[in-house]
Amino acid sequence: MSSSAEYPASNRTWQIIHNARKGGYAVGGFCVYNTEGVLAVIKAAERCRSPAMIQFFPWTMHFQGPEFIRYAADVAHKASVPISVHLDHCLKPEDADQALECAFDSIMVDGSLFDEAESIAYVKSVVDRAKAKGITIEAELGRMEGGEDGLPTIDLETVWTDPEKAAQFVKETGVHFLAPSFGNVHGPYPPGGAEKHWQLDRLEKIHKAVGDETPLVLHGTHPLSDKMVQVAMDHGMVKVNQNRNVRNGYHQYVEENAAKVELTTLQTQGVEIYSQGVERLMVEVFKSAGKA
Numbered sequence: 001m002s003s004s005a006e007y008p009a010s011n012r013t014w015q016i017i018h019n020a021r022k023g024g025y026a027v028g029g030f031c032v033y034n035t036e037g038v039l040a041v042i043k044a045a046e047r048c049r050s051p052a053m054i055q056f057f058p059w060t061m062h063f064q065g066p067e068f069i070r071y072a073a074d075v076a077h078k079a080s081v082p083i084s085v086h087l088d089h090c091l092k093p094e095d096a097d098q099a100l101e102c103a104f105d106s107i108m109v110d111g112s113l114f115d116e117a118e119s120i121a122y123v124k125s126v127v128d129r130a131k132a133k134g135i136t137i138e139a140e141l142g143r144m145e146g147g148e149d150g151l152p153t154i155d156l157e158t159v160w161t162d163p164e165k166a167a168q169f170v171k172e173t174g175v176h177f178l179a180p181s182f183g184n185v186h187g188p189y190p191p192g193g194a195e196k197h198w199q200l201d202r203l204e205k206i207h208k209a210v211g212d213e214t215p216l217v218l219h220g221t222h223p224l225s226d227k228m229v230q231v232a233m234d235h236g237m238v239k240v241n242q243n244r245n246v247r248n249g250y251h252q253y254v255e256e257n258a259a260k261v262e263l264t265t266l267q268t269q270g271v272e273i274y275s276q277g278v279e280r281l282m283v284e285v286f287k288s289a290g291k292a
Ligand SMILES: [Zn+2]
Pocket: 089, 186, 219, 220, 241
């Protein structure tokens, strides 16, 4: 990591995402909840020489506390490949206040509970304060429906991202990465899946309107075929969030072995199986393997 660059180019997440954009591959943002998740992402990334992002929800800040974020940042930053630590879906302003004091490299600010003007003010206030901390900011414009483990389910009306408003939003807030709403949902998808519900023409227009300086982030990947992830990458998605997909094997292993083996074996073997799920995506789908 170059430390001589000026903010935001000095930021670890910024470097990881822009290197992926320039290199024509995607970087995985892996949502994790426990130590095994942190270690699995690092193990997979080091084994296949891929950059990666470890993501938490605000739930982790409250349940395990800022000390656990510090631990994750320490082990991630000591890895032999570039790995950053990111906070996903910061819905509440008080969570953003706390997150700015934690060891995050980047924060996703989600103003989807607010109206448009309030959302811009919320995002901008975090962007302005993050600069002094060297933290970069991802924001959602529009509103995706659904929910995932650790997040409240958003049951307000979906708002698709308007391409022209997206460019204006980036300008007004100064946000570094943009998560658009173009028919993607936080799983599960309604019948027909992403194939039916994604508006790729809208995504294309958003990509053109915001330009390469503001890379796009894909949310709503559960479930999603490898092919649709690649379609999204072809339409400008550089960071691809992943949650449950990569740890199905881990859950199955824990379920089958929790009462049978020692906890040390359960954790060691659990991390190994978890990391295989992460690695498969890095190699087969994101094409980020070998890029670090
Ligand atoms: Zn999301």
